[in-house]
Amino acid sequence: MERVRDLRQLPKAHLHLHFTGSMRPATLLELADKYGVHLPDALRGGEPPRLRATDERGWFRFQRLYDIARSCLRSPEDIQRLVREAAEEDVRDGSRWLEIQVDPTSYAPRLGGLIPALEIILDAVRRASRDTGLGIRVLVAANRMKHPLDARTLARLAVRYADRGVVGFGLSNDERRGLARDFDRAFAIARDGGLLAAPHGGELSGPASVRDCLDDLHAGRVGHGVRAAEDPVLLRRLAARGVTCEVCPASNVALGVYEKPEDVPLRTFYEAGVPMALGADDPLLFGARLAAQYEIARSAHAFTDAELAELARQSVRASRAPEETRQRLLADIDAWLAAPPSQEPHGLSAPSRLGRPTG
Incomplete structure (x- = not known):
């Protein structure tokens, strides 16, 4: 078997991770027991639930599972635990910079209001960053299922905390709505x-939804964006403007956007010059964390170590990390690639490759 470098040792930035979706399955079970929350079998079974969100019913089921998991986060201590454990998982997977996405309105009712909720989240981020050494920042995300006026309120709040850890503004939930x-x-x-x-x-x-992000929202990055592969003109536009797509291969397959990992258009994007930042999206529901996304690029798309290093560089360049941090990470990526491959194959363990949760 060909000798390869350990993908968990490859320095990288993680730019697409949702807040509740970052939770460890074991933590969800403990918090559900603590608060007496009944979890459906899909969240108790030890394996990612079977999801297919390409129709409205499937998306509703996905959103319902996510909402149930979120209802188990009720105190500042729960928030601190979630962020600390997410940081620990990222560090284990070679992440050196994390931008985690959160809609604070979802947590406000149990945390004393919108402003206290965001402050609790940002405090948890600062603590986790200090304790793990991982650089962490926050993207505040609006919900496209709510009124646009709510999004404006969130945007003003996000700007207010731009000097305290908020670096971006997003828009999530069902893009068909x-x-x-x-x-x-x-x-x-x-x-x-x-x-x-x-x-x-x-x-x-x-x-068309990617074009709308560019034309109407002037996106600097696009969450997912994989369907742009269907439009060569749009691919050229993304490449020319250097707009990074936050591609999440495991979730694309889990949600039924593509039938199998080989169908995710990683090669199409790479060869078109569209920068990518691989992300885990919601590992609680999809099972695969950050390094597993790079393993998909290696095993399903035959990315070489040099190409995987370039993917890591693209994630760092697209991040909002300080320039000094970016340059250090880029140098460390070069060092990873310059080191000889291991004597034994260093792919991820089978459970991670298969997208099973590791707890």
């Missing part, structure tokens, strides 16, 4: 306040 342009004012507020615009698009909907 509502129009991107309905949220243009919220994104203008965020951009004017110095925040990165990073809306979701091009996963459940086709290339």
